[in-house]
Amino acid sequence: MDREIRRADVVIAGGGASGLAAAIELGMKAPDLNVLVIEKMPEPGRKIRATGSGRCNISNTGAAGFSRIMEFFREIGLVTKAYGNGLVYPYSESAADVVALLTERAASLGVNFACGEEIVSVKYLPATLAADAAPGSRNIFRLESVIKDRDGLRSITTHASFVILAMGGKAGPAYGTIGDGYRIARNLGHRVVTPVPALTGIECDEWDAGHVPCGITLGGTRSAGVVSLYKDPREVFGEETKVFEEAGEIQFTRYGLSGICVFNMTRQMRYDRRAGESLDEFLVKVDQFPGGKIAEYIRDRQRGRFADTPVGEILRTVLKEPLADYVIASADDGPDENGRILADRQLSSLSDEEVRSIADHVHSLEFHPVQIRGWNDAQVTMGGVSLDEINEATSESLLIKGLYLTGELADRDFQCGGYNLSNAWITGLAAADDIAQ
Numbered sequence: 001m002d003r004e005i006r007r008a009d010v011v012i013a014g015g016g017a018s019g020l021a022a023a024i025e026l027g028m029k030a031p032d033l034n035v036l037v038i039e040k041m042p043e044p045g046r047k048i049r050a051t052g053s054g055r056c057n058i059s060n061t062g063a064a065g066f067s068r069i070m071e072f073f074r075e076i077g078l079v080t081k082a083y084g085n086g087l088v089y090p091y092s093e094s095a096a097d098v099v100a101l102l103t104e105r106a107a108s109l110g111v112n113f114a115c116g117e118e119i120v121s122v123k124y125l126p127a128t129l130a131a132d133a134a135p136g137s138r139n140i141f142r143l144e145s146v147i148k149d150r151d152g153l154r155s156i157t158t159h160a161s162f163v164i165l166a167m168g169g170k171a172g173p174a175y176g177t178i179g180d181g182y183r184i185a186r187n188l189g190h191r192v193v194t195p196v197p198a199l200t201g202i203e204c205d206e207w208d209a210g211h212v213p214c215g216i217t218l219g220g221t222r223s224a225g226v227v228s229l230y231k232d233p234r235e236v237f238g239e240e241t242k243v244f245e246e247a248g249e250i251q252f253t254r255y256g257l258s259g260i261c262v263f264n265m266t267r268q269m270r271y272d273r274r275a276g277e278s279l280d281e282f283l284v285k286v287d288q289f290p291g292g293k294i295a296e297y298i299r300d301r302q303r304g305r306f307a308d309t310p311v312g313e314i315l316r317t318v319l320k321e322p323l324a325d326y327v328i329a330s331a332d333d334g335p336d337e338n339g340r341i342l343a344d345r346q347l348s349s350l351s352d353e354e355v356r357s358i359a360d361h362v363h364s365l366e367f368h369p370v371q372i373r374g375w376n377d378a379q380v381t382m383g384g385v386s387l388d389e390i391n392e393a394t395s396e397s398l399l400i401k402g403l404y405l406t407g408e409l410a411d412r413d414f415q416c417g418g419y420n421l422s423n424a425w426i427t428g429l430a431a432a433d434d435i436a437q
């Protein structure tokens with residue numbers, strides 16, 4: 001097998017969000033440095049293209065380092081717009097445009113790219129030990145990478161004075177992130193907090209392709225509501241057991257629950273399946289009529305001209321049909337003396353207790369999570385290289401001088417809304433600024 005040997009002042013391992021930000025910043029602040037981005041995918045920024053459903057929710061006005069991030073994007077000529085809720089997008093709302101701009105800027109500043117090349121190991125050799133160390137090198141890293149092509153496998157060794165590990169986490173493996181960075185960081189002596197998927201959907205108990213236990217198809221229904229997460233349902237429920245609550249659009253899918261508020265909730269549901277932990281200690285409740293009192297709504301109508309209307313019909317005036325059907329089926333204790341199910345009974349026939357039971361199901365519809373959706377669906381990784389071993393101001397390793405760990409690779413994750421990309425940009429910029437000094 002042929003082996004090629006090359007040298008760069010700075011190797012950026014991974015051409016994703018943090019790697020590209022670092023590359024451009026180095027190109028602008030330290031034009032004399034020879035900067036090489038090694039990216040395993042055929043082109044850089046594959047994941048960025050998928051962000052914000054192709055629109056790229058690039059940042060958030062409330063994100064740490066927001067003004068610095070905006071200054072960077074202004075400098076490279078990206079026009080952005082912020083919405084009232086703080087979410088920031090490129091003006092074109094095109095993630096592909098963002099990737100094109102980042103790669104074009106980096107290349108025009110003299111950054112070199114080696115795409116389709118996978119880094120398999122990074123070794124740190126203090127300069128005195130490295131036989132082929134360049135004169136004046138502060139320290140030396142040796143990276144081994146491979147290119148697989150039609151002619152077989154080609155191996156390349158790269159020597160560098162600085163390495164920025166910007167290889168992302170494990171979320172979205174289709175975009176090149178399968179957790180290589182964790183292995184490499186571990187081999188360099190870093191501790192890795194067990195990575196688990198987050199910002200993803202939740203699979204629910206007895207949920208079969210969207211058919212919930214009563215045989216009703218909820219899959220495909222979207223509705224505005226409030227999701228709450230309770231921890232340890234074996235305890236008596238109370239406010240103290242509620243660990244999360246968020247309003248938003250809830251998507252009932254073929255496997256369970258999804259939507260931004262559900263995604264955010266998964267950040268509170270850390271569990272390690274490999275260690276035998278389960279989601280038994282969690283219970284999800286959905287309020288389908290937030291801000292209103294469904295019991296009052298029903299009682300009002302019990303007395304008026306809707307008294308003879310079937311319960312199901314009334315509930316369908318406030319809830320989407322599958323949800324209304326599911327709520328009534330869940331609240332139904334069995335047919336009455338005339339053999340009628342709850343949905344078909346006249347409103348006036350409901351007892352106070354039955355009204356309360358329907359209200360409980362509307363305001364606190366329960367779902368038992370059995371599994372968080374895996375890496376393919378997750379938008380972010382919880383866990384990663386321990387922050388105890390990283391200088392948060394510069395992204396530099398506290399164990400090895402000249403080694404930087406940026407973006408999602410480190411044990412930092414945030415809710416939806418542009419915070420995760422913000423983390424990638426700001427940590428990439430911090431690493432580049434430190435090296436440029």
Ligand SMILES: Cc1cc2nc3c(=O)[nH]c(=O)nc-3n(C[C@H](O)[C@H](O)[C@H](O)COP(=O)(O)OP(=O)(O)OC[C@H]3O[C@@H](n4cnc5c(N)ncnc54)[C@H](O)[C@@H]3O)c2cc1C
Nearest residue numbers: 014016017018040051052119168172176407408418420421
């Ligand atoms: C579908 C989806 C939508 C998202 N939408 C948003 C959003 O709108 N807003 C937001 O803030 N966040 C969003 N995120 C999260 C955000 O994209 C990530 O947090 C961010 O991209 C992380 O940046 P990074 O630089 O750490 O890693 P990445 O951007 O993941 O880049 C890592 C790069 O390293 C490369 N790499 C990995 N291993 C190797 C190796 N061995 N050799 C060479 N290269 C390697 C990968 O191919 C990849 O290109 C989304 C995530 C997903 C999956």
